[in-house]
Amino acid sequence: AQKVTQAQTEISVVEKEDVTLDCVYETRDTTYYLFWYKQPPSGELVFLIRRNSFDEQNEISGRYSWNFQKSTSSFNFTITASQVVDSAVYFCALRRAGGTSYGKLTFGQGTILTVHP
Amino acid sequence: NAGVTQTPKFQVLKTGQSMTLQCAQDMNHEYMSWYRQDPGMGLRLIHYSVGAGITDQGEVPNGYNVSRSTTEDFPLRLLSAAPSQTSVYFCASSYQPGGGNTIYFGEGSWLTVV
Numbered sequence: 491a492q493k494v495t496q497a498q499t500e501i502s503v504v505e506k507e508d509v510t511l512d513c514v515y516e517t518r519d520t521t522y523y524l525f526w527y528k529q530p531p532s533g534e535l536v537f538l539i540r541r542n543s544f545d546e547q548n549e550i551s552g553r554y555s556w557n558f559q560k561s562t563s564s565f566n567f568t569i570t571a572s573q574v575v576d577s578a579v580y581f582c583a584l585r586r587a588g589g590t591s592y593g594k595l596t597f598g599q600g601t602i603l604t605v606h607p
Numbered sequence: 608n609a610g611v612t613q614t615p616k617f618q619v620l621k622t623g624q625s626m627t628l629q630c631a632q633d634m635n636h637e638y639m640s641w642y643r644q645d646p647g648m649g650l651r652l653i654h655y656s657v658g659a660g661i662t663d664q665g666e667v668p669n670g671y672n673v674s675r676s677t678t679e680d681f682p683l684r685l686l687s688a689a690p691s692q693t694s695v696y697f698c699a700s701s702y703q704p705g706g707g708n709t710i711y712f713g714e715g716s717w718l719t720v721v
Contacts, residue, residue, distance in 0.1 A: 499647070525710075535697065535712040581649055593638040593701040593710055594665070597649035 492517045494584050496598035503572055504606050511567045511601045513582030519543075521587040524558065524565045525595065529579040541565065542587070572605045579603070610634065613698050613713035620688040620720045628683040628716050630698030636711075638702045639681040643667065643694040644715075650697060656681055688720045 493516040503509045515524065526538040539549065541558050549556045553570045569576050579602050583595040614629045632639065637658050642650040642665075652665030654673040662673050670692055672684040681700075685692060698713040 494649075496649075533695070533717075534714045537709065540709070583650075593640045593699055594652060594655055595640075595642075595650070595699075595710065597642075597651070599647055599649045 492519075492522075492584050492586070492596040494582050494596050494598035496580075496582055496601050498601045499599070500602040500604070502604045502606065505574060506571050507605075508568060508570050509572050509603065509605075511569075511580050511582075511603065513565045513567065513598060515563050515565065515582070515584045517563075517584060517586075519586050523585045523587060525583040525585070526556065526565075526567050527581045527583065529581065529600070531578070535581075538567075569603075572603075574605050574607055577603060577605045611698055611700050611711050611713040613696075613716050615716060616714065617717045618719070620685070620718065622688060622690060622720060624688050625684070625686050626688065626718075627685075628696055628698075628718070630681045630683065630700075630713060631679050632681075632698075632700040632711070633679065634700060634711065635678065636700035636702055637678070638700065639675065640665070640699045640701075641671070641673065641681070641683045642697045642699065643692075644697060645694050653683065653696075685718075688718075690720045692718065693720045694718060 495514045522543045524541045528536040555568045557566045579600045581600045582598040585595050611632045640655045641653040644650045651667045656662045656675040696716045701710040
């Protein structure tokens with residue numbers, strides 16, 4: 491069985507602080523995909539990143555960066571110089587590779603990030 | 608290109624009533640899914656389809672029915688609504704043959720059962 495754990499239920503920071511959202515996963519598969527989604531107050535799910543298990547390179551996109559460590563089964567997400575617009579619920583998710591697994595995501599519980607001005 | 612369209616966006620039901628949440632996609636995706644989102648539990652998979660005429664159960668299928676008569680549509684039916692089905696429902700689609708495997712989500716449907 492697959493499992494995704496986001497131990498941080500809520501995080502509160504002041505604007506311009508850096509913040510890291512933790513994600514730990516469990517899977518017996520050797521090939522899998524990891525995702526991060528953002529859910530702003532408006533409610534829709536916004537795709538942020540997909541990482542496959544063979545690619546352990548860290549990725550940076552503007553103020554966002556992701557640290558994938560297969561050895562610790564973690565896929566953490568850092569926002570640098572946070573802004574009020576970053577306030578949202580962030581979900582980490584896991585999917586098996588191939589077969590009928592497209593679209594079958596296992597989500598973490600979500601982390602509520604509040605950035606205060 | 609409308610993507611994934613869910614209707615209705617908001618609905619209030621009385622216990623025991625039935626209703627259908629509609630989901631349609633115009634991206635020729637083979638795979639479609641329904642998730643429910645509850646506080647502190649993330650999104651959980653209800654039902655899943657890998658193509659027209661093929662459906663399968665997800666993690667929390669009880670109380671819900673689905674069918675997939677066309678590639679474009681994947682309705683979710685609540686036959687006898689219960690307060691425990693109060694939730695936000697998301698439809699998703701993915702996998703265009705020969706294309707990518709990005710998962711697209713609808714905007715969500717807020718359902719309250721009283």
